[in-house]
Amino acid sequence: MIPRSLSIAAGLTVCGVLAAPVALAQGSVFQAVPVDEANFILVSAPIGQGERSQLNIYEQRTSKRPCFSVSGGAPAMVDPLLxxxxxxxxxxxxxxxxxxxxxxxxxxxxxxxxxxxxxxGSDMELLAAPTRDRSQPTMLVARSGGVASGFLKLSFEPGWSLRRRAYGKKGLGHLYIYRDTAPQS
Structure with missing residues (x-):
């Protein structure tokens, strides 16, 4: 018969060994697969009376009817036709x-x-700001190239792209604002 303290220790060891791969696999549950960025647009969308803005991303899934139109230069105005x-x-x-x-x-x-x-004041910028560890850097992701009222097109800074979250081979309804590596500060 195995002494009780030895069986508990063995059980904890087995649990630790079995639990470790699960913890390591957490980051790889979803994949980030490339998308055809020509079908997407990043938009600085006004909130309420337009004093603040938020990120909207529109995707053209079929050619049946346009989902948005873009006009002008810097900044480019977006009409969310959808x-x-x-x-x-x-x-x-x-x-x-x-x-x-x-x-x-x-x-x-x-x-x-x-x-x-x-x-x-001179641009609309899409920033990735840390929520927990304020010592982490804020990253510039995209910008509009100027300020105006309404919906403005945001263009990625070099190195950034869109990817679709996937589980196995199935694309999901979630997008990643993606970079291969963190930008150098």
Whole structure:
């Protein structure tokens, strides 16, 4: 018969060994797969009376009807046409942290960074700001190239792209604002 203290120690060892791969695999549950960025647009969308803005991402899923139009230069104005018709099956829109998050390489930073649109006075900037550890850097992700009222197109800074969250081979309804590696400060 095995002494009780030895069986408890053995059980804890087995649990530790079995639990370790689960903890390590957490970051790799989802993959980040490339998308055709021509079908997407990042938008600085006004909130309420327009004093603040938030990130919206619109996706053109079929050519049945345009989901948005873009006009002008810097900044480029966006007309969210999808707000004028039932866009089910034609367009997708991602308007908050349920629809998009930050990912760098294999690390999903959705709980550690918040994507926020900031008016600098001369530009609208999409920033990835740390939510927990304020000693981590704030990263410039995209900018509009100027300030105006209304919906403005945001263009990625070099190194950033869109990816779709996938589980196995199945693409999910969540996008990543993605970089292979963190930008150098």
């Amino acid at each position: 707000s004028t018709f039932d866009f089910t099956g034609i367009c997708s829109r991602y308007i908050d942290g349920n629809g998009y998050s930050l990912r760098i390489g294999g690390d999903d930073l959705g709980t550690r960074y918040r994507l926020t649109v900031v008016n600098t």
